Amino acid sequence: MENKVPEYTLIRSKRKTVELSLNRGGEAVVRAPLRYPKYKIDIFVKSRAEWLGKNRRKLSERENFAAGFSEAEIQSAKSSAEKYLRERTAYIAEQMSVSPIAVKTSNAKTRWGSCSHDNRINLNWRLLLCPPEVCDYLIIHELSHITHKNHSAEFWARVAEFCPDCKSRRKWLKTNGSGLMNIER
Ligand SMILES: [Zn+2]
Known part of the structure; x- marks a missing residue:
């Protein structure tokens, strides 16, 4: 696969699962266990690229609704x-x-x-x-x-x-x- 891994912020903690979410600003945030390998996180984020795009669009539609008022x-x-x-x-x-x-x-x-x-x-x-x-x-x-x-x-x-x-x-x-x-x- 040639496409790049989407940019994300990594937060490691004592947890068991890997989770991807978008913060209010539309940035991808990954929460992962302390010793979970970075390359696996990259694969995971790459596999969710479409989800990220879809939810970023949703987020900006919301912002746009509010921004539509003069x-x-x-x-x-x-x-x-x-x-x-x-x-x-x-x-x-x-x-x-x-x-x-x-x-x-x-x-x-x-x-x-x-x-x-x-x-x-x-x-x-x-x-x-x-x-x-x-x-x-x-x-x-x-x-x-x-x-x-x-x-x-x-x-x-x-x-x-x-x-x-x-x-x-x-x-x-x-x-x-x-x-x-x-x-x-
Ligand atoms: Zn009520």
Whole structure:
């Protein structure tokens, strides 16, 4: 085989298996046992070249989704978030026959929303950068916590009752969410 071994960072530790992953920057990282021969790692990485390429493309698509917003769009999302999320939550809460105590906009970088033990809802302003149906799913998710303070089967049944399409909306967030979370306020 003439093709080169893709570049990678090697991290050796007391482990039993060899693992290849991509870090956030799209660099290949190999984790290997302390004495595992280098030439074997090279063969392994070479054999995964196609996987690396495919997942790098996926990663950059995600980054691109977030990068597709102009500064004006981001500013507009920020400034309209509070009103939109409050009104939309009130509307959906009425359909679900629940009453949150308060609805606040958050700037958390790791979570889309939360519901406190006393039913205060927090929603991330970045939801306004998501498709409206994804934003609705998140609101339904948090409002369902008013009835179920966990992620039990009963909880998910309640979410699905008001959001039959919740699986694909969750998947959308999983794919595109991390890129959006990197947008600074
Ligand atoms: Zn939840």
